[in-house]
Amino acid sequence: MTVTARVLDVLGAFSEEHPELTLTEISRRTGLPLTTTHRLVGELTTWGALERAESTRGAGAGPYRIGLRLWEVGALAPRGLGLRDHAMPYLEDLHEVTRENVQLAVLDGAEVVYVERLSAPDAVSIRSRAGSRLPATATAVGLAMLAHADPELVDAVLAAPVRRFTTRTVTDPRTLRHLLGEVRRTGVAISDRQIELVSQSVGAPVRAGRGPVVAALSIVVPAAANPHAYVPAVLAAARGISRALGPTT
Structure with a gap:
């Protein structure tokens, strides 16, 4: 798989039924190794395609969800x-x-x-x-x-x-x-x-x-x-x- 295909798989893991996913859940739904998932999710989060939801441990410590940057691009x-x-x-x-x-x-x-x-x-x-x-x-x-x-x-x-x-x-x-x-x-x-x-x-x-x-x-x-x-x-x-x-x- 190319890097682009892996990135698209990560984004495609999210759905209406699963709007928020942990790193482990993304790895399981994409079939990608956890280390690869961690790297790709980190890059997507830095760019704004993904963001961290709030949890009991505070902001940015919860599961991942689609970020506003991706919505901005899609709106075009x-x-x-x-x-x-x-x-x-x-x-x-x-x-x-x-x-x-x-x-x-x-x-x-x-x-x-x-x-x-x-x-x-x-x-x-x-x-x-x-x-x-x-x-x-x-x-x-x-x-x-x-x-x-x-x-x-x-x-x-x-x-x-x-x-x-x-x-x-x-x-x-x-x-x-x-x-x-x-x-x-x-x-x-x-x-x-x-x-x-x-x-x-x-x-x-x-x-x-x-x-x-x-x-x-x-x-x-x-x-x-x-x-x-x-x-x-x-x-x-x-x-x-x-x-x-x-x-x-």
């Missing part, structure tokens, strides 16, 4: 930076009108990466957060983008095993292909309790002007709500962002 990613800047006014308007969770995401293979999320204290709880990933097949934003994705990518996604989150998660490839067809026909995607039984989401694709689909937005509402009541507002926000992105974005 063009797919997220320009998209988020153009989309925020429309996301804020949608959030203000509905007082529900509003999300913006991009497609990365078989997964969606959430670029932004706006939520209210009394809104239904959701799994996603800015920077997190979920399977495209189980989310409204993912279905909205897959419906307009390259056929080869769609075939590959549907051929792979689909993770089940709830009893409502759609895992049958034929059913998923039918859902994608409905999204293309109606312009909107509805994910009904596929991620959590307490919520459903309504999503729509975002285009670069009148060009290809580059992202999707969604609103997450309680399972008991009527999702079709939110369709006009979601579509209006998606069209607004598409116009703001322009033909060359």
Whole structure:
């Protein structure tokens, strides 16, 4: 393994389920020797990619976590930076009108990466957060983008095993292909309790002007709500962002 590969393995050891890790845990999760892990973690900490959490022994004595320097670099990613800047006014308007969770995401293979999320204290709880990933097949934003994705990518996604989150998660490839067809026909995607039984989401694709689909937005509402009541507002926000992105974005 190259040094770069080892550094990436160290950073990849952290996840939403494991945001803080001790040196021993990083060594175990990466398969790297403890001495190598100690050296790489020390260099990453000095640069700011990692930082030490507080412990009972005081600041800087606890487990390691991702540092702010890495977040600063990640925030410069063009797919997220320009998209988020153009989309925020429309996301804020949608959030203000509905007082529900509003999300913006991009497609990365078989997964969606959430670029932004706006939520209210009394809104239904959701799994996603800015920077997190979920399977495209189980989310409204993912279905909205897959419906307009390259056929080869769609075939590959549907051929792979689909993770089940709830009893409502759609895992049958034929059913998923039918859902994608409905999204293309109606312009909107509805994910009904596929991620959590307490919520459903309504999503729509975002285009670069009148060009290809580059992202999707969604609103997450309680399972008991009527999702079709939110369709006009979601579509209006998606069209607004598409116009703001322009033909060359």
